[in-house]
Amino acid sequence: MEIAVLLKQVPATESLIEIADGGAAIKTDGINWVMNPYDELAVEEALQIRAAGGGTVTVFSLGPEKAVEALRTALAMGADTAVRIDPQGNSLDGLATAKVLAGELKKGAYDLIIAGHRAVDDDNFQVGPAVAELMGIPHISMVIRQEVTDGKIRCTRTIDGGTLVLETALPALITTQRGLNEPRYASLPGIMKAKKKPIDTRALSETGTNPGEPKVRTIAMRLPPQRKGGRIIEGDSAAAKAAALVKALREEAKVI
Structure with missing residues (x-):
């Protein structure tokens, strides 16, 4: 089975966030950047599916040079290959990000795409479902259990006050929720191997996708009032x- 995982590098949740001059972005100096926690669940689930049925796991990230760190973490966990798309300084909202990723994923033949159901920095819950819509494939969100059999995937997902079991044919996209698994720690041999693995880097202009003007832009940021x-x-x-x-x-x- 060919599996693709979408991941994002985000500030660690314990980082002290300050607003930069101009009031529409955060100060990035001194922030500890990590793989989005929900994307860690996605990588782990992909590795478990590969262990059960074979195949490959490719991780994708749309981000600056620093995003290589998150990709190498995924490689150290056991992913086979990694692709970074350089936004080339463009400011992309969730929909534009989904357009670029969907265009890149269409070049492959992936049976399953896995993404975290949200990123902890912007919390817009948009990229995974939008990628599925743009690719014309089924999508199941907030998955806490899954089983792949006979070209189908059956998922248990969370809903308000309970759970729901859904099944769809592959190819499909699922997004991960806490409780799905416990992400593994990268071993020292895995970390050493990940340092030697090449990361396929391509510019946004090379993807063949025009994301267009962002539909959403940040006008201002404000810290919550002190309690x-x-x-x-x-x-x-x-x-x-x-x-x-x-x-x-x-x-x-x-x-x-």
Whole structure:
């Protein structure tokens, strides 16, 4: 089975985010960049499917030179080959990103495409489903379990208050949700091998896809307001503290 995985490099969730001059982007100096956590699930699932039925795993990323680090992480985990598409300084929104990736994926013959259901930096949930739509293939999102048999994939996906089981013929695209698997750590031999593996890099202009003007652009960024410190309710007894708490909630916070 030929499997493609879409991944993105994002700031680590513990990074201190600051807004850059101009107010429409973040400061990138000093940020620890990592593979998007949901894309780690996608890489791991692809490796498990390959282990069960054979085939190859190719990872794709649309990003600057720094995105090579995330691709090498995927190679160290066990992916076979990696492709980086250089945006050449273009600012691409989710739909434009999907157009470029779909155009590149159409050049291959992939039975299954796997992507994280969202990236933790922009949270737009768009790229995976849009790639499937542009390629004209079925798509199942938020997958927490899957089984590939007889040219079909059966998935359990999360819905509000429960789960849903869906089945579709391959080729198809699925997006991953937490609970699907536990991504492996890259071994030292895997890391050493990944350093020697070539990464196929091509410019956006070489993909043959015109993403067009972005439909969405960032106008301004603002940090959330700082939360005020907590308050300790004083009182001589539990009953007195409870009465003081109720009074504060009613008269000050006005929530009851």
